[in-house]
Amino acid sequence: MKFICSRDRLMEAISIVQKSVGVRSPLPILDGILVEADQGVKLTGYDMETSIECLVEADVPIKGSIVINARMFGDIIRKLPDEIVSIETSDNLSVQIECGSTHFSIKGLRADDFPKIPEVSDEQQLHIRQSLLKEMIRQTIFAVSTDESRPVLNGCYLVSDGSAIEMVAIDGFRLALRRNEIGQNLPEMKFIVPGKALAEVGRILTANGEAMVDIYPSLNHIKFDIGSVKLISRLIQGDYMNYRGIIPQTAETTITVDPKTVLSAIERAVLVITSDDRRFPVRLSMTDDETLVVSANTDVGSLREELSVAMNGSKIDIDFNPKYFLDALKAIDEDEISIIFNGSMGPCVLRPIGNQDFAYLVLPLRR
Amino acid sequence: MKHVVFLVDMNAFFISCEMTRNPTLKGKPAAVAGDPIKRTGIILAANYEARALGIKTTMLLNEARKLCPELLVVPPDHDFYEIKSAEVMALLHEFTPIVEQNSIDEAWLDMTGTEGLLGQPVVAAQAIMATINQRLDLWCSIGISDNKFLAKMASEMKKPQGITELWPTDVPTKLWPLPVGAMYGVGRKSAEKMNRLGIMTAGDLAKLNPDYLISLFGKGGDAIYQHAHGRDVLPVVSRLHDSVKSIGRAITLAENVSDIKKAKLVLMQLADEVARTARKQGVIAKTVQITLKYTDFVTVTRQSAVLATQNTYDIYQVGCKLLDANWSIDKPIRLIGISLTNFAKPGSEQLQPQQLSLFDQPEQSKMVMRQKQVDLAMDSIRNRYGQDSVKRASLLHKDTDN
Numbered sequence: 121m122k123f124i125c126s127r128d129r130l131m132e133a134i135s136i137v138q139k140s141v142g143v144r145s146p147l148p149i150l151d152g153i154l155v156e157a158d159q160g161v162k163l164t165g166y167d168m169e170t171s172i173e174c175l176v177e178a179d180v181p182i183k184g185s186i187v188i189n190a191r192m193f194g195d196i197i198r199k200l201p202d203e204i205v206s207i208e209t210s211d212n213l214s215v216q217i218e219c220g221s222t223h224f225s226i227k228g229l230r231a232d233d234f235p236k237i238p239e240v241s242d243e244q245q246l247h248i249r250q251s252l253l254k255e256m257i258r259q260t261i262f263a264v265s266t267d268e269s270r271p272v273l274n275g276c277y278l279v280s281d282g283s284a285i286e287m288v289a290i291d292g293f294r295l296a297l298r299r300n301e302i303g304q305n306l307p308e309m310k311f312i313v314p315g316k317a318l319a320e321v322g323r324i325l326t327a328n329g330e331a332m333v334d335i336y337p338s339l340n341h342i343k344f345d346i347g348s349v350k351l352i353s354r355l356i357q358g359d360y361m362n363y364r365g366i367i368p369q370t371a372e373t374t375i376t377v378d379p380k381t382v383l384s385a386i387e388r389a390v391l392v393i394t395s396d397d398r399r400f401p402v403r404l405s406m407t408d409d410e411t412l413v414v415s416a417n418t419d420v421g422s423l424r425e426e427l428s429v430a431m432n433g434s435k436i437d438i439d440f441n442p443k444y445f446l447d448a449l450k451a452i453d454e455d456e457i458s459i460i461f462n463g464s465m466g467p468c469v470l471r472p473i474g475n476q477d478f479a480y481l482v483l484p485l486r487r
Numbered sequence: 488m489k490h491v492v493f494l495v496d497m498n499a500f501f502i503s504c505e506m507t508r509n510p511t512l513k514g515k516p517a518a519v520a521g522d523p524i525k526r527t528g529i530i531l532a533a534n535y536e537a538r539a540l541g542i543k544t545t546m547l548l549n550e551a552r553k554l555c556p557e558l559l560v561v562p563p564d565h566d567f568y569e570i571k572s573a574e575v576m577a578l579l580h581e582f583t584p585i586v587e588q589n590s591i592d593e594a595w596l597d598m599t600g601t602e603g604l605l606g607q608p609v610v611a612a613q614a615i616m617a618t619i620n621q622r623l624d625l626w627c628s629i630g631i632s633d634n635k636f637l638a639k640m641a642s643e644m645k646k647p648q649g650i651t652e653l654w655p656t657d658v659p660t661k662l663w664p665l666p667v668g669a670m671y672g673v674g675r676k677s678a679e680k681m682n683r684l685g686i687m688t689a690g691d692l693a694k695l696n697p698d699y700l701i702s703l704f705g706k707g708g709d710a711i712y713q714h715a716h717g718r719d720v721l722p723v724v725s726r727l728h729d730s731v732k733s734i735g736r737a738i739t740l741a742e743n744v745s746d747i748k749k750a751k752l753v754l755m756q757l758a759d760e761v762a763r764t765a766r767k768q769g770v771i772a773k774t775v776q777i778t779l780k781y782t783d784f785v786t787v788t789r790q791s792a793v794l795a796t797q798n799t800y801d802i803y804q805v806g807c808k809l810l811d812a813n814w815s816i817d818k819p820i821r822l823i824g825i826s827l828t829n830f831a832k833p834g835s836e837q838l839q840p841q842q843l844s845l846f847d848q849p850e851q852s853k854m855v856m857r858q859k860q861v862d863l864a865m866d867s868i869r870n871r872y873g874q875d876s877v878k879r880a881s882l883l884h885k886d887t888d889n
Contacts, residue, residue, distance in 0.1 A: 290845065292844045292845050293843070293844055293845065361845075366845060441842060465843060465853070465856070483843035483844065484843055485840035485841060485842050485843070486841045486842075486855070
């Protein structure tokens with residue numbers, strides 16, 4: 121095998137693929153990147169959960185394939201002195217990397233030993249804008265649970281009901297829901313994508329332009345086809361929670377406010393909350409119908425801040441984990457939101473005004 | 488300035504308290520013992536007339552009766568002893584502001600610098616003893632030294648109504664001949680361990696290398712070594728109200744219990760009492776512990792960490808879990824107890840607010856609130872109409888079997 125390509129393009133591809141490569145796996149081959157040279161060069165990583173493959177344009181005088189340790193491969197390419205790289209293998213699995221007057225020789229592994237990537241049929245597909253999927257992931261992924269005792273919650277639930285798609289994440293204490301009407305005829309499907317894989321997808325997707333992404337689900341796997349990058353992930357099996365039933369239709373108190381003012385007030389409150397555990401709450405309370413008081417009181421200090429709001433219903437006095445509020449407020453781009461409270465023990469729901477596409481629910485802290 | 492520390496030890500405290508309100512007990516062998524009608528007889532305190540006949544604390548009642556058939560027995564009334572104890576402590580506070588209560592019937596007094604006012608230590612001690620006797624009709628022994636350990640050892644040397652001085656210069660002659668087990672702070676187990684190693688007296692201990700004692704007994708080894716030399720660096724500290732370390736109740740059952748349901752009923756009553764005390768004192772416990780004593784007198788304690796609570800039902804639930812895990816039907820119990828430890832003060836940073844979860848049982852959070860309200864309501868009824876004015880329905884039929 122021999123190919124010549126751009127150092128920067130190769131480096132970019134390695135850093136994308138590296139995300140699906142294990143570190144100190146039981147088998148050395150799993151710590152490697154499969155390099156296949158044919159028309160161009162294809163890099164593949166697979167940690168038995170997620171596989172990412174990435175195409176790099178290259179001049180390929182001799183076709184072939186090899187597996188190279190991902191960490192070493194990345195470190196070498198990053199340190200190369202020139203823009204053009206030549207990579208060549210010899211019979212005894214050694215890899216020659218040449219760049220300017222630099223010549224590396226490293227040991228590779230047999231490509232045949234690399235695990236087989238799951239096949240995902242191209243039968244069913246969702247075809248949506250990359251920027252939309254990226255935004256949906258951004259607005260939900262923070263609420264994915266990392267508690268492994270409930271595996272179904274370790275992923276985002278992705279539902280297509282024919283005309284709209286929804287993405288939901290729940291960690292037991294909060295719920296983030298993003299819906300998008302597509303209008304066109306969509307195949308109906310629902311599946312749970314592991315949060316880790318979806319986070320990678322979110323990073324690879326572009327936020328700008330009209331570029332599209334194709335999503336192919338199968339029984340056990342899902343493939344995201346994003347231009348030169350393809351990501352295949354295991355799906356999480358099981359029944360997702362009935363999230364519709366969780367969001368209350370009631371409202372004891374409704375506040376209308378600019379999310380940025382609440383966001384910065386809570387960010388200031390967090391300054392006196394030194395530990396990041398749940399020890400110290402942020403308290404939201406009201407002195408009258410127009411003033412929301414954000415306060416925090418810890419052993420290092422306290423904050424009190426008054427915000428002008430429009431309020432409907434009974435006055436509140438509720439404690440929250442500040443992180444849960446910050447995550448949601450950061451995910452909202454609109455200038456006005458309604459915050460609906462249901463007493464000091466009931467769920468609190470945040471929604472942008474005039475945009476029913478996003479909803480966020482958080483449970484309070486019991487005093 | 489020379490330190491002067493007293494240990495005031497009330498003699499035969501429980502029975503003496505009883506004698507103050509029941510003069511017929513005076514001059515005759517009498518004892519406080521677990522309810523004599525029920526079978527639970529352990530001598531809790533015997534007066535000196537009874538002790539003269541060989542009756543000792545913790546002796547079984549029927550054994551005591553063998554020694555002295557005409558022994559007068561009074562059931563314990565701990566509330567009354569608490570009141571008497573508080574009276575004693577208040578009186579001691581008239582002699583010095585620094586009083587450290589060590590138990591219901593003894594306290595250390597820092598008498599440093601009182602000589603100008605009260606005279607030599609022995610004179611001051613005589614004044615304290617006389618005042619306690621005149622005003623409260625109770626007797627005490629007083630140990631005098633320059634630290635807490637020696638004061639305590641001194642108080643043990645002459646009872647009743649003894650005043651004993653034990654200064655560091657007296658240590659080789661008075662302390663060193665004592666067996667190690669007689670030293671304050673050396674328990675039965677430690678004494679056995681020392682004896683096995685050939686360490687028989689306090690004097691033996693004093694000759695050892697302190698590092699060796701530390702290797703045997705951990706940090707406590709150093710204290711034991713210092714004590715053997717008559718040294719004790721711990722100051723007399725007025726114990727504030729908030730330094731309560733645990734709240735516990737235990738009762739010896741009227742009959743051996745092998746039915747866990749019965750044990751749980753008793754546990755409910757005990758949980759109710761400790762939780763009410765916790766609420767009164769404004770403390771919130773993070774550990775619940777149960778104590779079980781089996782019929783063979785083997786005692787086990789088991790504890791569990793809990794989300795900080797002072798709620799009767801919470802405490803009862805944890806107690807039941809511990810009971811379930813440690814119950815075996817072929818091992819009946821004769822004593823059951825529950826205690827709260829590891830306190831967090833309300834509003835302290837140790838107290839974590841609880842994040843509500845979508846997985847909470849429906850209504851569970853409301854249940855918790857309701858349990859709190861039940862506690863509040865019961866507390867206010869009891870505060871107004873007395874402890875027995877309201878009780879949990881599960882305990883209604885209990886009076887007959889216990």
